[in-house]
Amino acid sequence: MTSMSVPASPASLSSMMAAQRTPEQARAWHRLLWQERLTSLWAPVCIAALLMLPYTLIIEFVPAAASWAQPVMKGLGLLLVAYWLALLVWRGVSSKWRDARLAAIDLLEQNERALSKPPVREKLAPGVAERIAEQALKVEAASVRGDVGALRSDVGALEVLAEKHLITFRKESPRDFVGGFAKLLLVAVVFRTCFVEPYRIPSGSMLPTLEIGDQVFINKFIYGxxxxxxxxxxxxxxxxxxxxxxxxxNNPVDESADFTKRVVGVPGDTVELFDGVVHINGQPQTRESVDSAFVVHNLTDNGEWFDQRESLFRESLGGVTHSVLQTPTRTPRHEGPYVVPEGQVFVMGDNRDNSSDSRHGLGITGYGKTEFVPYGHIKGKAMVVWLSLGYHGLLHGLFGGTGLRLDRFFEPVR
Known part of the structure; x- marks a missing residue:
């Protein structure tokens, strides 16, 4: 008894094209694809994002490395800005050729998606997939040669074939669209929830460490x-x-607001302040005066910049040395003691006399009412300033004193 053989369905478009390319053609096409990737306006952005990962790890785990890593990142950042501007000019000059090439690549990708499903290939008449692959190779060849006239002609011929044989399969169903959107949304949510999230500094409570308009990345992973x-x-x-x-x-008293502060006390600590000097469990923390007339720039409620003159100190908490401000005219006072409960932290702003923190009800329940921050409300640890739109930056004259602060780029948060 003889068995009937079932004809095999055509291979995918990419495999059929790969089988017909010479090694030289394959290399030329791959070079063209890489050229397209590297001339996309997204290329400098993606490179910057990739550089941020090792930079953030270096300054987080080897703080001393910031002395050389930050200048290197600033230099690379300026190069990437120049790269982006050069691409913008080049794309304007070569727009006709780029438009034709992008149309060709998009058409090839559409056909590849349609032919990637075996049920689709099985429904095609014999020889149709091979004809599409042959015409697709002509489109590739014209793209590699840079022949705009031939490319447009070959793209038109491929479009006719696709419209005739693949039009039904190239249309994206609502289910495919929703599924693709849901996947992208899930990836974005998981990334922001588990790894890194951007956050903008809206107030001056963390001056001089963080300035108004700083955009920081927060590490969502470190605490859990x-x-x-x-x-x-x-x-x-x-x-x-x-x-x-x-x-x-996330402010535990008013969950509609997010705050940025410094952890001063951890569970079990007793925190007290004597004329601004932090004492933890009875031990004064190291603090030294730096400048008695230090000027920082703050914002009024109606968005106008003003100079704030404070005393600048260098303070150490848990081995972390950082800057803090104290109002020179303040009356010496004793604050506390504050006993930190289990699973919570006591926080203060570095702008000590201008901060709605744990000493003052986190800005909600009022002065003299102590509020701690439970672990579950902590979104993450601030790591690095990746962008800053603040006082007297680039082009500040056009935006009421606010401009691009290049000097703040890649500033580690200490």
């Missing part, structure tokens, strides 16, 4: 993945919050 809305951290991944950390948290 926080479950949004439930405000719980199931388990610690690297370590719990430590003294000296600058954290971003």
């Amino acid at each position: 993945v926080r479950v949004p809305f439930a405000n719980v951290v199931p388990f610690v991944i690297v370590r719990p919050p430590a003294r000296g950390d600058v954290i971003v948290f």
Whole structure:
């Protein structure tokens, strides 16, 4: 008894094209694809994002490396800005050729998606897939040669073939669209929830460490993945919050607001301040005067910049040395003691006399009412300033004194 053989369905478009290319043609096409990637306006942005990962790890785990790593990153950042501007000019000059080439690549990708599904290939008449592959190779060849006239002609011929045989399969169904969008949304949510999230500094409570308009990346991973809305951290991944950390948290008193403050006390600590000097468990923390008339720039409620003159000190908490401000005319006073409960932290702003922090009800319940921050409300640890739109930056004359602060780029948060 003889068995009937079932004809095999055509291979995918890319495999059929690969089988017909010479090694030289394959190399030329791959070079063209890389050229397209590197001349995309997204290329400098993606390169900057890739550079940020090792830079952030270096300054986070080897703080002393910031002395050389930050100048290197600033230099690379300026090069990437120049790269982006050069691409913008070049794309304007070569727009006709680029438009034709992008149309060709897009058409090839559409046909590849349509022919990648075996049921689609099986429904095609014999020889159709091979004809599409042959015409697609002509489009590739014209793209590599840079022959705009031939490219447009070959793209038109491929479009006719695709319209005749693949039009039904090239249309994206609502299910495919929703599925693709849901995947992208899931990736974005998981990334922001588990790894890194950007945050803008809206006020001067953390001056001079963080300035108004600084955009920082926060490490969502270090303390453990926080479950949004439930405000719980199931388990610690690297370590719990430590003294000296600058954290971003969802205000436990008013959950509509996010704050940035410095962790001063951890569970079990007794925190007191004597004329601004922090004492933890009875031990004064190192603090030295730097400048008695230090000027920082703050914003009024109606968005106008003003100079704020404060006394600048260098303070150490948990081995983290940082700058703090204190109003020179303040009356000496004793604050505390504040006993930090389990699973919570005591926070203060570095602009000590201009901060709605744990000493003052986190800006909600009022002066003299102590409020701590539970672990579950902490979004992450501030790591690095990646962008700054602040006082007297580039083009500030056009935007009421606010401009691009190039000097703040890649500033480690200490």
